[in-house]
Amino acid sequence: MSQAAQAMIQLDGVTRAFGDTIAVDDVSFHVDAGEVLGFIGPNGAGKTTSMRILSTLDTPTSGEAWVDGLSVIDDPDRVRKRMGWMPDGFGTYPNINCEEYLDFFARSYGLRGKNRIRAIRNVMGFTQLNQLSKKPISGLSKGMKQRLCLGRALIHNPKVLILDEPAAGLDPRARIELREMILELANEGKSLLISSHILSELAEVCDRVAIIEKGKLLAIGSVEGLLQKEMGHSAGAELAQLEVKFMSEPSNAIQWFNSRDDVEVVSSTTDSILFNYAACHRRQSKFLAELIDSKIEVYEFSEKQTSLEDVFLSVTRGEVQ
Amino acid sequence: MSEQKSAIEKFRLSGDLADSTPSSQFQISKLDSILDPLSDWFSSILIKEARQAVKSRQFVWTYVLQLVLVAVWTAMGFAWIENDLGIGLLAGYFTILGFPLAVIIPFSGYRSLAREFEDGTIRLISITTMKPSQIVLGKLGSALIQLVMYLAVLAPCICFTYLLPGVGIGTILLGLSISVGGSVFLTIFGLFLAGSFRSRALGVGVSVVFSIALGFVYFLWIAFCVEMSDGRMGGFGSDEYIVATGFIFSVGSTALILLASVVAQISFSSDNRSTWIRIVMLIQQTLFFAWICQLISLQPLFTDGPTILLMVVGHYWLLMGFLMCGESSDLSRRVRRALPESLFGRLFLSLLMPGSGRGFLFALSNIWAAFLFVFCLLVFENGLFDWPALSDQRRGRFIGNQLAWDDEIIQMVICTGFVTWFLSLVFLCNRYLWARMIRKIEPGYGPVVSLFLGAAIVSLMSITAFLMEDFFLSNYLLSDIALSFNWYSMTFEPLSHSPIIFVVCFVIQAVILTAVAIFFASKDFLVVAVETPERVLIERQPNKKSTLPVGESIDEIFGELPLGPRGGDNA
Numbered sequence: 001m002s003q004a005a006q007a008m009i010q011l012d013g014v015t016r017a018f019g020d021t022i023a024v025d026d027v028s029f030h031v032d033a034g035e036v037l038g039f040i041g042p043n044g045a046g047k048t049t050s051m052r053i054l055s056t057l058d059t060p061t062s063g064e065a066w067v068d069g070l071s072v073i074d075d076p077d078r079v080r081k082r083m084g085w086m087p088d089g090f091g092t093y094p095n096i097n098c099e100e101y102l103d104f105f106a107r108s109y110g111l112r113g114k115n116r117i118r119a120i121r122n123v124m125g126f127t128q129l130n131q132l133s134k135k136p137i138s139g140l141s142k143g144m145k146q147r148l149c150l151g152r153a154l155i156h157n158p159k160v161l162i163l164d165e166p167a168a169g170l171d172p173r174a175r176i177e178l179r180e181m182i183l184e185l186a187n188e189g190k191s192l193l194i195s196s197h198i199l200s201e202l203a204e205v206c207d208r209v210a211i212i213e214k215g216k217l218l219a220i221g222s223v224e225g226l227l228q229k230e231m232g233h234s235a236g237a238e239l240a241q242l243e244v245k246f247m248s249e250p251s252n253a254i255q256w257f258n259s260r261d262d263v264e265v266v267s268s269t270t271d272s273i274l275f276n277y278a279a280c281h282r283r284q285s286k287f288l289a290e291l292i293d294s295k296i297e298v299y300e301f302s303e304k305q306t307s308l309e310d311v312f313l314s315v316t317r318g319e320v321q
Numbered sequence: 322m323s324e325q326k327s328a329i330e331k332f333r334l335s336g337d338l339a340d341s342t343p344s345s346q347f348q349i350s351k352l353d354s355i356l357d358p359l360s361d362w363f364s365s366i367l368i369k370e371a372r373q374a375v376k377s378r379q380f381v382w383t384y385v386l387q388l389v390l391v392a393v394w395t396a397m398g399f400a401w402i403e404n405d406l407g408i409g410l411l412a413g414y415f416t417i418l419g420f421p422l423a424v425i426i427p428f429s430g431y432r433s434l435a436r437e438f439e440d441g442t443i444r445l446i447s448i449t450t451m452k453p454s455q456i457v458l459g460k461l462g463s464a465l466i467q468l469v470m471y472l473a474v475l476a477p478c479i480c481f482t483y484l485l486p487g488v489g490i491g492t493i494l495l496g497l498s499i500s501v502g503g504s505v506f507l508t509i510f511g512l513f514l515a516g517s518f519r520s521r522a523l524g525v526g527v528s529v530v531f532s533i534a535l536g537f538v539y540f541l542w543i544a545f546c547v548e549m550s551d552g553r554m555g556g557f558g559s560d561e562y563i564v565a566t567g568f569i570f571s572v573g574s575t576a577l578i579l580l581a582s583v584v585a586q587i588s589f590s591s592d593n594r595s596t597w598i599r600i601v602m603l604i605q606q607t608l609f610f611a612w613i614c615q616l617i618s619l620q621p622l623f624t625d626g627p628t629i630l631l632m633v634v635g636h637y638w639l640l641m642g643f644l645m646c647g648e649s650s651d652l653s654r655r656v657r658r659a660l661p662e663s664l665f666g667r668l669f670l671s672l673l674m675p676g677s678g679r680g681f682l683f684a685l686s687n688i689w690a691a692f693l694f695v696f697c698l699l700v701f702e703n704g705l706f707d708w709p710a711l712s713d714q715r716r717g718r719f720i721g722n723q724l725a726w727d728d729e730i731i732q733m734v735i736c737t738g739f740v741t742w743f744l745s746l747v748f749l750c751n752r753y754l755w756a757r758m759i760r761k762i763e764p765g766y767g768p769v770v771s772l773f774l775g776a777a778i779v780s781l782m783s784i785t786a787f788l789m790e791d792f793f794l795s796n797y798l799l800s801d802i803a804l805s806f807n808w809y810s811m812t813f814e815p816l817s818h819s820p821i822i823f824v825v826c827f828v829i830q831a832v833i834l835t836a837v838a839i840f841f842a843s844k845d846f847l848v849v850a851v852e853t854p855e856r857v858l859i860e861r862q863p864n865k866k867s868t869l870p871v872g873e874s875i876d877e878i879f880g881e882l883p884l885g886p887r888g889g890d891n892a
Contacts, residue, residue: 055448056448056589057444057448057589058589058591059591059653059654060654073655073658074655074658080450081450083448085445085448087444087445089440091441092440093369093373093440093442094377095373095376095377096369096372096373104366104368105365105449107361107365107368108365108366108446108449108451109449109450113358113361116361
């Protein structure tokens with residue numbers, strides 16, 4: 001069986017053009033069952049357009065997109081049954097409470113009788129909205145509204161979830177709770193495609209990330225893999241990036257650093273120096289001792305952690321269409 | 322971490338907490354559980370809208386106000402009306418009923434759909450398994466529920482007036498049918514407006530204009546009720562029958578076109594949004610033909626029937642043709658993959674497919690079909706053929722109508738010719754001059770741009786004809802041309818006074834222009850279906866042992882997944 005047949009989400013050379021503007025340019029990737037793929041890129045990179053295509057709201061100009069083996073072009077109705085989409089806006093109604101809101105969408109997805117009641121109860125339990133079931137939506141906080149919207153996307157128990165900026169505007173607690181819910185959903189075997197600007201959040205929940213800019217897919221892989229590939233960073237690497245902060249002007253420190261052959265200065269500021277040195281902790285300890293012996297007043301010595309944000313900045317150029 | 326674990330456990334348990342019901346609400350819950358399965362038969366939109374409507378202040382206030390007014394009017398009526406108490410009371414009840422039916426319900430329908438666009442909820446509904454037509458009909462259904470609730474207040478009072486002298490069942494039915502039918506039509510029109518003007522800024526302006534228009538409609542309704550109370554409503558003869566059927570046909574078919582347009586407006590841009598509208602256009606034209614035939618058969622002296630028929634149809638296809646010429650010719654791959662494979666199927670379906678060229682040819686085919694139909698009608702009317710089935714009296718009437726024959730043929734040719742010429746002009750302008758501009762704006766605005774372009778071309782032609790007056794001594798004024806529905810004839814009139822060479826040149830350029838337009842339109846005509854991927858075809862095979870059977874229900878999918886959400890079981 002081919003990779004495409006196994007994947008829950010599959011994009012094969014998808015291109016979407018709006019006149020002369022190419023919003024998505026020959027993008028291909030796949031998401032397997034139970035996998036969480038982070039979809040990152042600057043504003044206007046083509047993330048939402050790709051998600052709209054997968055959500056059957058739009059069709060590609062060329063290429064194919066599949067959800068659970070079904071073409072989003074040819075079988076949009078069946079795709080919609082398998083896919084839950086949470087857009088960046090809330091999309092709520094006045095004069096309606098949480099339970100009625102979920103009831104409406106359960107009915108809209110064709111759930112009947114006991115299945116509908118059970119689905120609403122399950123979703124309210126999952127999103128912790130039970131106590132607020134009779135509360136008007138207009139009275140909900142942003143975090144609660146976001147939960148409700150996640151509940152709406154889950155009401156028909158889809159195999160695939162597409163979440164567009166789910167953590168935008170949420171407070172830290174709500175973000176943590178959302179992260180827990182996402183991980184739980186992935187454990188249940190659902191495939192998730194998540195776009196977000198909060199890269200630290202994505203790094204914690206995503207199995208892989210895809211970086212897109214100007215409609216082109218620039219990189220895709222696990223966070224660790226991308227760190228290794230794009231930043232040359234890995235657990236077994238020989239060199240590490242270290243930062244030293246000084247109490248006073250580091251002019252004499254710079255001289256000292258330049259005098260050493262085993263150090264490569266990357267950058268310096270008025271009170272700090274960033275440099276590459278051996279990753280071995282024993283050697284680093286010795287290096288620090290020598291630094292202090294040379295009468296340079298050091299108040300911080302740390303290894304700089306490379307993150308997804310660094311990968312993102314390294315891969316993208318900040319260009320929009 | 323342990324806190325998070327316990328929180329997750331709490332989420333799991335919370336699903337069961339929802340089962341607990343306070344004892345005071347036990348009876349209501351029991352009733353709910355009995356009635357709930359019945360609600361599965363209704364549209365989800367209908368249920369949601371009904372819930373929203375009955376909770377809204379607007380509904381509560383209008384309902385209470387209606388109750389108070391009914392009570393006050395009943396008391397006042399008995400105290401003050403001396404003669405024709407029944408009809409007087411009935412007129413008052415209809416006036417009270419008219420306000421929610423003519424103003425509140427249509428405006429609520431308009432706002433209901435407009436809010437979906439403003440808040441972006443339309444996208445959320447669209448990706449459910451509901452079809453756009455279900456969404457629109459759900460909105461209309463909720464308006465009907467409100468209508469029934471308002472009507473329920475007045476129903477006992479209206480029934481009571483039947484017991485009083487002067488009120489017949491016909492009067493009551495007439496009032497009810499006009500008020501209810503009018504309310505439904507206005508609601509559909511409101512939905513159409515909401516679908517057409519989606520931006521918040523435009524929406525405010527449209528809300529104001531629409532509410533003023535509804536106020537005016539209510540004013541007309543009051544005038545009708547006053548007429549009713551004065552007892553000036555005439556009897557129901559053949560003339561009234563013709564007018565009534567014409568009114569019902571035109572309003573009903575227009576409502577259908579508006580509904581099809583709303584459905585198209587809320588469909589995805591990648592879906593086929595034109596075919597149903599074109600089918601309804603055909604229905605509307607057929608109904609109109611049927612009505613004219615009925616008119617001619619019931620009114621022997623109505624000799625202008627065929628010409629009026631073509632004049633109306635000409636205007637209709639001019640308007641619709643302008644709109645269709647502005648459509649984008651690009652069919653999405655979803656539409657193209659759904660096209661029939663056979664040449665024969667494509668020949669017929671192409672006319673119904675979206676696109677500028679196909680729309681132009683569709684309008685052209687229809688106006689010429691109408692021409693042929695009217696021509697046959699005239700042949701029949703004037704007894705050119707000695708039809709044995711005709712009675713002598715009928716044949717005599719047709720032969721006696723010989724005078725109208727030549728004039729009518731000329732009128733028909735001029736009308737059809739001008740419509741063809743204008744459509745060709747607008748199609749070519751759309752194709753070349755405006756193509757780039759239309760591509761840059763929202764695809765939905767293309768038809769509107771095209772309509773304005775067409776209106777400008779027709780107006781320009783009328784003004785040119787007016788300016789030619791000095792040269793060819795036509796007696797027509799610009800105002801005559803602008804205000805007359807017979808503009809094509811008036812536009813042609815100065816031309817007909819010009820030297821014959823000018824007329825010949827004009828006709829030749831019109832024929833060439835039309836030929837060029839048809840040539841370019843024919844390029845779009847035969848839509849080539851895009852090959853469907855093999856993987857999709859395999860998936861669609863009925864006997865394939867697939868995990869995704871065709872026609873599966875949502876409940877089957879629901880049961881397929883290994884785990885349900887955290888709150889409960891998924892058995």
